[in-house]
Amino acid sequence: MEFDKIASGAWNPNLAVPLAHSSFNVYDILAQNDPDELVVINPATGAIALSYKSDLAIFEASSIVSIEAQSVQSNLSLAELGLSSIGSLTGTISDNNSKIIEIATENGIELHSMHINNGLLTIQVSTHLKHDVTINLTFPEVKKSGVPVTKTIQLNYNGSLPQTAVTQVDLNNSDADFTLGNTDVNKLAILINTTISGTGNEVSGSESISFDFQFSSLDYQHVKGYFGQNNIGNVADSILLRIFQNATEGYFEFTNPSVNFFINNDMQVPSQINFHDLKTINIQNGQELSLVGYPSTVNINSPTSMGQSASTTWTLNTSNTQNLNTIITPTPKFFNFDVSATINPSGNPNEVNIIERDDRLTLSAEVSLPLEGLAYGFRLIDTVDFNLVEDPSNIESVLLRLYVNNGFPVQFVTDIIFADENYVPVFSVFTSPKVVVASATVDGQGKVNQNTEKITDALLTPAQIAQLGNVKYILINGVAQTLNALNGQIVKFFDTYKLDLKLSTQVQGKIGL
Amino acid sequence: MKYSTIRWTVFICAVTLVFTFLSMPFVKAQKNLTLYSMNNLAQSHYLNPAFSPAAKGYIGLPLGMHSIGATNSGFTYNQLFKSRPQDDSLTIDAENVVRKLGKINFVSVETRNELLGFGFKVKDMYFSFSATNRLDVNFIYPKELIQFIVEGNGKSFIGERASFNKLGVEANSYMEYAIGFNKKVGVNEKLTVGGRVKLLSGIANIATKESKLGIHTDETMFDLTVDGKMRVNSSGIKPFFDTTGTYNAIDAIKNAYSFKNIGIALDLGATYQVTEKIAVNASLLDLGFIKWNEGNANFVSNDVNYTFSGVDAKKFFSDTTDSYWDQLEDTLTTIFSANENNDSYSNMLYTSFYIGGTYQINDFLSTSATIYNQIIRTSYRMGVALAANLRVRNWLTVTGKYSMYGRSFSNLGFGLCLSPGPFQLYVISDNVLGFGAQRSAKNFHINFGMNFLVGNKSQKGKKASTKIE
Numbered sequence: 001m002e003f004d005k006i007a008s009g010a011w012n013p014n015l016a017v018p019l020a021h022s023s024f025n026v027y028d029i030l031a032q033n034d035p036d037e038l039v040v041i042n043p044a045t046g047a048i049a050l051s052y053k054s055d056l057a058i059f060e061a062s063s064i065v066s067i068e069a070q071s072v073q074s075n076l077s078l079a080e081l082g083l084s085s086i087g088s089l090t091g092t093i094s095d096n097n098s099k100i101i102e103i104a105t106e107n108g109i110e111l112h113s114m115h116i117n118n119g120l121l122t123i124q125v126s127t128h129l130k131h132d133v134t135i136n137l138t139f140p141e142v143k144k145s146g147v148p149v150t151k152t153i154q155l156n157y158n159g160s161l162p163q164t165a166v167t168q169v170d171l172n173n174s175d176a177d178f179t180l181g182n183t184d185v186n187k188l189a190i191l192i193n194t195t196i197s198g199t200g201n202e203v204s205g206s207e208s209i210s211f212d213f214q215f216s217s218l219d220y221q222h223v224k225g226y227f228g229q230n231n232i233g234n235v236a237d238s239i240l241l242r243i244f245q246n247a248t249e250g251y252f253e254f255t256n257p258s259v260n261f262f263i264n265n266d267m268q269v270p271s272q273i274n275f276h277d278l279k280t281i282n283i284q285n286g287q288e289l290s291l292v293g294y295p296s297t298v299n300i301n302s303p304t305s306m307g308q309s310a311s312t313t314w315t316l317n318t319s320n321t322q323n324l325n326t327i328i329t330p331t332p333k334f335f336n337f338d339v340s341a342t343i344n345p346s347g348n349p350n351e352v353n354i355i356e357r358d359d360r361l362t363l364s365a366e367v368s369l370p371l372e373g374l375a376y377g378f379r380l381i382d383t384v385d386f387n388l389v390e391d392p393s394n395i396e397s398v399l400l401r402l403y404v405n406n407g408f409p410v411q412f413v414t415d416i417i418f419a420d421e422n423y424v425p426v427f428s429v430f431t432s433p434k435v436v437v438a439s440a441t442v443d444g445q446g447k448v449n450q451n452t453e454k455i456t457d458a459l460l461t462p463a464q465i466a467q468l469g470n471v472k473y474i475l476i477n478g479v480a481q482t483l484n485a486l487n488g489q490i491v492k493f494f495d496t497y498k499l500d501l502k503l504s505t506q507v508q509g510k511i512g513l
Numbered sequence: 514m515k516y517s518t519i520r521w522t523v524f525i526c527a528v529t530l531v532f533t534f535l536s537m538p539f540v541k542a543q544k545n546l547t548l549y550s551m552n553n554l555a556q557s558h559y560l561n562p563a564f565s566p567a568a569k570g571y572i573g574l575p576l577g578m579h580s581i582g583a584t585n586s587g588f589t590y591n592q593l594f595k596s597r598p599q600d601d602s603l604t605i606d607a608e609n610v611v612r613k614l615g616k617i618n619f620v621s622v623e624t625r626n627e628l629l630g631f632g633f634k635v636k637d638m639y640f641s642f643s644a645t646n647r648l649d650v651n652f653i654y655p656k657e658l659i660q661f662i663v664e665g666n667g668k669s670f671i672g673e674r675a676s677f678n679k680l681g682v683e684a685n686s687y688m689e690y691a692i693g694f695n696k697k698v699g700v701n702e703k704l705t706v707g708g709r710v711k712l713l714s715g716i717a718n719i720a721t722k723e724s725k726l727g728i729h730t731d732e733t734m735f736d737l738t739v740d741g742k743m744r745v746n747s748s749g750i751k752p753f754f755d756t757t758g759t760y761n762a763i764d765a766i767k768n769a770y771s772f773k774n775i776g777i778a779l780d781l782g783a784t785y786q787v788t789e790k791i792a793v794n795a796s797l798l799d800l801g802f803i804k805w806n807e808g809n810a811n812f813v814s815n816d817v818n819y820t821f822s823g824v825d826a827k828k829f830f831s832d833t834t835d836s837y838w839d840q841l842e843d844t845l846t847t848i849f850s851a852n853e854n855n856d857s858y859s860n861m862l863y864t865s866f867y868i869g870g871t872y873q874i875n876d877f878l879s880t881s882a883t884i885y886n887q888i889i890r891t892s893y894r895m896g897v898a899l900a901a902n903l904r905v906r907n908w909l910t911v912t913g914k915y916s917m918y919g920r921s922f923s924n925l926g927f928g929l930c931l932s933p934g935p936f937q938l939y940v941i942s943d944n945v946l947g948f949g950a951q952r953s954a955k956n957f958h959i960n961f962g963m964n965f966l967v968g969n970k971s972q973k974g975k976k977a978s979t980k981i982e
Contacts, residue, residue: 006594007602014667016735018823028827403734455733503823504735506667513605 009513012396016506024499029408040368046494049370052335057235059341061267061359064232065109065223069216072101074190076209081194085205089131089198097192101213103178108228110185111178112352118219119171124212125153126164130201132156133163133209138191141177149174157199171218178225185225222306222356227269229344232361238281238334239367250378250479255490257328258317259335260366263300266309266359271300272345273363277338278316280327288336293322299345306356328369335367371493372446376481384474386418392468396508398460400429404437405500407451409491412437414478416458418471425475426467429458437499439483446492545580547914547926547941548960549867550881550900554930554939555632555964558641559625560867561796562707563695563782565632565639569968571937573630573643576963580625582943583957586921587618587654590952607663614656617679617892621651627962632693637702641693641709646769649863651683653721653892661728672732674740679892681721681745685862687776687803688714688769695782703786708779713862715774715803717749720860738820743851745812746858748774748805755810768807776803778862790873799862806857814851864888877904885918894918898926898943908932916943921955937964 026048027039038051078084082095103111127133133155142149149171155163180187194209259278265271275298278291294316301310318324328335341361344353414436416429438454460468482491549560555571556578558564588610594603625647632641661675695707726741749768768774778801784794829837869883878901885896896918903911914926921944928941940961942948947957 005601005603007597007600007604009605009607011607011663013663013665015665016667016671016730018731018734018736018821020823020826020829022826024827401734501826502734506735508667509665 011509011511011513013509013511014506015509017504019503019505021500021502024501026493026495026497029499041495046496047370047372048493048495049368052239052241052367052369053364054237054239054366055362055364056237056337057233057339057341057363059233059361059363061355062357064227064230064267064269064343065105065220065225065355067103067105067111067215067218067220069214069218070104072103072213072215074099074101074211074213076192076194076211078203078205078207081196081209083196083203083207085203087202088200089196089203090200092195092197094193094195097194099190099192099211100180101188101190103186103188103215105186107230108226110226110228111223112185112225113175113177113179114223115221116171116174116176116218117221117357118217119174120216121169121171122166122214122216123151123153123169124164124166124214125155125209126162126212127155127209128162128207129155129196129203129209130157130161131199131203132197134195134197135209136193138193139169140189140191141180142171142174142188143176144174157201171215220357222354224352224354226348227343227353227355229347230342232271232341232343234338234340235363236277236336236338238336239365240334241328241367241369250375251485252328252373252375252378254325254328254369254371254373256318256370256372257325258315258368258370259324260316260368261298261312261314262364262366263298263312263314264309264360264362265300265302265312266356267343267361268302268304268306268351268354269343270302270345270349270353271361272342273298273300273314274340274342275337276340277336279336281334281336283334289323289327291316291321291324291327294324295320297345300361306354325373335365337365339363372490374482374485374488374490376485378480380412380476380478380480382476384476386471386474388468388471392465394509394511395465396462396510398465398508399506400458400460401504401506402436402456402458403500403502403504404454404456405451405498406437406440406454407448407497408493408499409439409442409446409448409483410437410480411435411439411483412478412480414476417475417477418464418468419473419475420470421472423473423475426471427464429460433477433479436478440497442483442489442491446490447494448491448497545582545941545943545958545960546883546885546896546898546916546918547900547912547928547943548580549869549883549885550871550898550902550914551910551912551928551930551939551941553910555937555966556627556630556962558632558639558693558695558707558709558782559643559645559780560798561782561784561794562693562709562780563705563784563794563796564707565634565641565695566966568937568966570633571631571964571966573627573962574965576961577627577630578625578645578960578962579627580960581623581958583620583622584921585618585620585955587614587620587656587659587955589613589955607659611656611660611663614659616656618654618656618659619651620654622648623650624648633967637697639693639695639707641691643689643691643693645689645691647685647687647689649683649685653679653681653683655679666728666730666737667735670728670730671735672730674727674729677724677726677728677741679724680726681724681743682719683721683863684717684719685803685860686716686718686749687774688716689778690714691780693780705784707782711778711780711801712772713776713778713801713803714769714772715748715776715805716768718747718774718803718805718860719750720746720858722746734822736820736822738818740818741814742816743812743814746805746860747810747812749808751808751810773807774803774805776862777801791870792873793868793870795866795868797864797866799864802859802861804857804859809855809857811854811856811858812851813854815848817848819845819848878902900926912941914943918956923953924956926958932966935966937966938962 040049040051076097080097082093105111135153137151139149149169151167151169153165153167155165157163178186178188180189263273275296280289298314300312303310316324413433415433418426420426434456436456438452440448440452441450443449483489545560548557551557552564553567555566592613593610595606597604625645628644628646630643655677657675658677658680689711691709691711693709695705697705723742723744729738778799780798782796784792786792865887867883867885869881871879871881873879881900883898887894896916898914898916900912900914905911910930912928916924916926924944925946926943927945930939943958944956
């Protein structure tokens with residue numbers, strides 16, 4: 001037995017093993033980990049739509065009605081005080097007067113009533129009377145717990161003129177009525193009782209008592225009135241249509257796309273949403289396509305009582321637009337919205353406007369793409385990093401076998417290119433692009449009625465394996481299309497569709513012993 | 514019937530038997546077929562209790578009988594290695610080995626060491642005693658296992674099940690304490706019957722009770738399905754794999770005489786002198802069992818039927834990588850687990866039987882034909898031998914043998930028995946080519962020993978007789 005003569009040998013096993021398998025349904029393929037994208041299934045039919053949502057705008061009530069700090073003056077003449085020009089005054093003279101002050105507002109806002117959360121009224125009094133004056137102020141329509149707000153101001157003549165006094169009235173948690181008994185708006189009545197105690201000095205005849213009413217830090221809980229026919233905000237926003245994100249080109253036609261708007265209104269104010277510019281944008285080629293022939297305004301519902309909300313849904317589809325499916329066809333990336341909101345679009349309504357401080361009008365949009373239509377030339381490109389750590393000299397050939405059981409009406413043709421670090425092709429797996437996923441067949445309604453199986457073999461020859469050391473990337477370049485898309489075949493996607501994949505390999509080894 | 518007709522009938526029967534059994538699975542180690550033909554040797558009664566030596570008695574001292582045989586039924590050295598054309602180096606020719614293998618192949622080793630033996634005659638009876646250590650190890654390997662390893666599963670096994678059924682080990686080590694007896698019976702005392710009762714003390718055992726294993730490769734996507742079930746009993750081998758216990762060699766040695774693993778067996782034999790020149794014989798050996806009670810480790814696997822279709826890609830990428838492999842490992846551990854117990858079990862011995870016939874040509878030369886059969890579990894193995902005995906001198910007998918067994922058809926046996934004075938020395942091999950032409954041999958065997966004879970009748974010029982004394 002000449003064991004010392006045993007030289008190196010060779011072991012040439014041929015190993016056939018499964019590598020991976022998986023099953024994909026519509027959720028796996030279409031739904032990404034993105035809260036803004038949903039796969040929506042019709043529970044009755046199982047039909048699928050892709051839904052892309054976004055919150056577009058929020059209009060705050062506080063931006064509609066706000067009362068700025070302001071100062072209002074008023075004056076009591078000598079006659080109103082019950083005085084005339086006399087040499088000296090020693091007795092006491094009292095008189096009652098009523099004054100009206102007006103609260104200034106913006107944008108034609110008419111205040112009827114308000115519950116004031118926070119507020120301060122600073123009253124400055126000034127007079128040239130050389131006598132003691134007692135002033136009792138009553139605001140009959142500013143009440144706290146049903147009791148009118150009152151304030152007494154005392155002026156005691158000490159020889160200096162003018163006599164002045166400043167006092168503050170806390171308006172927190174008070175209710176104000178600005179209608180003067182439903183006869184006017186923005187007005188507030190003040191009852192002024194004055195008592196002049198003569199000091200023996202003269203009354204020259206030119207004296208008066210002037211008042212300066214300063215409202216500040218007014219914050220309301222709710223306000224009633226008419227808030228004007230005003231634009232309450234403009235918003236521009238867009239929704240990313242992720243299904244097209246990796247698509248570089250292609251024709252994609254949805255037969256029944258729609259854009260749904262969801263408006264939630266807390267304000268008891270007639271309102272309207274105006275759509276100025278709805279368009280799709282393809283940021284890769286800059287193409288912008290505007291939606292035309294659509295109703296550009298929608299009247300939105302408002303609640304009937306405070307603390308309530310009212311919802312309005314408005315849908316744009318191929319029935320009420322001229323070119324909705326056309327502007328989506330060229331695989332755009334964004335759906336762009338430019339909207340504004342108007343309150344009291346028809347002017348002063350029969351019913352009073354009511355808003356609470358935290359009321360909002362919110363607007364969200366959803367682009368819904370029912371998966372029904374056709375697509376072709378939908379190019380998908382992906383690059384996979386590759387770094388062979390094993391010694392390829394132990395491998396003579398490699399067969400990769402892909403099995404696809406396709407329940408989707410989509411075909412995929414691809415080529416797989418092994419490229420170097422500069423993305424220069426080293427070799428291609430197929431001599432020409434190959435159908436690796438064959439489309440399932442459909443019935444007359446476009447629904448799949450028969451899955452299709454396809455087995456694709458990719459053989460790496462010894463020469464190709466020897467070059468694997470130079471390969472740094474695997475380029476997968478494929479084109480997808482729906483069944484008979486070029487002939488206008490419409491297909492539909494349902495939640496029952498599945499794609500089963502299996503990948504196996506057969507390796508011929510040549511291992512030196 | 515004329516003598517010439519009888520000889521021709523015997524010859525035709527022998528040839529017919531040879532060619533009939535050529536088609537059968539010849540497997541197994543050497544079976545002392547040459548020794549069976551040398552029935553003048555004291556130890557020949559181990560193979561047929563009806564045999565007894567020409568001497569009145571013997572003692573297996575100072576050497577006793579020692580036999581060792583090994584067989585690889587699958588392939589030879591020359592079939593495993595081939596020369597490179599550019600130089601005289603050798604390379605492994607695994608593909609050739611696969612071509613040469615039978616459906617089921619064996620590597621076996623058998624040893625027999627007589628520690629004490631003696632026998633003596635009283636009138637027409639013969640008594641004997643022996644204490645022998647016996648070791649029988651068989652590793653059974655199916656062809657498709659080797660083919661699977663050499664070729665992989667991608668050539669011959671696409672769409673097929675690679676069957677590894679019957680893969681296993683059968684090993685038996687025990688001490689045999691035997692008392693033998695034979696006697697001539699019948700009117701003409703042409704018939705001799707004998708038997709040996711043997712008490713056995715088991716030392717170690719491995720018994721593959723059930724061995725079903727296979728791997729199927731799916732024709733289309735190469736899914737691998739492993740199926741099978743294994744059931745292995747063992748005794749006395751825990752020191753080789755149990756790292757938690759403490760063991761010592763003394764315990765193993767004690768098993769040789771402690772009878773904790775006790776067994777009993779029976780050998781039966783008969784010879785019949787048909788005519789003055791023709792005799793026939795038959796024996797049944799090792800009809801018995803051992804009950805293994807101590808140091809047992811029995812393994813029963815689950816019924817396995819597991820298909821691997823590749824990694825579940827969705828699960829792989831959603832779990833952490835380690836989590837996925839941990840789960841796979843847990844699954845495989847559960848599927849391929851085995852239950853262990855230390856229950857007692859019994860094992861039948863490897864029963865064998867010989868059938869033979871001899872023809873005395875003249876005073877010096879005789880011929881014999883022997884068929885050997887053995888049953889190991891559900892396997893049945895056969896061998897055939899043709900021998901010629903030549904008494905060169907009173908003290909020198911030479912035996913030549915040709916046999917077929919272990920899928921080997923080139924086994925030339927040789928026996929030499931020297932009986933100088935009271936001693937009897939012998940050396941026997943069932944395949945001398947195993948020494949001289951190892952590279953092309955599948956079998957290796959040698960049997961040697963020395964006895965002290967009492968009343969050796971061969972010293973007195975008796976012929977090399979087929980008659981059993």
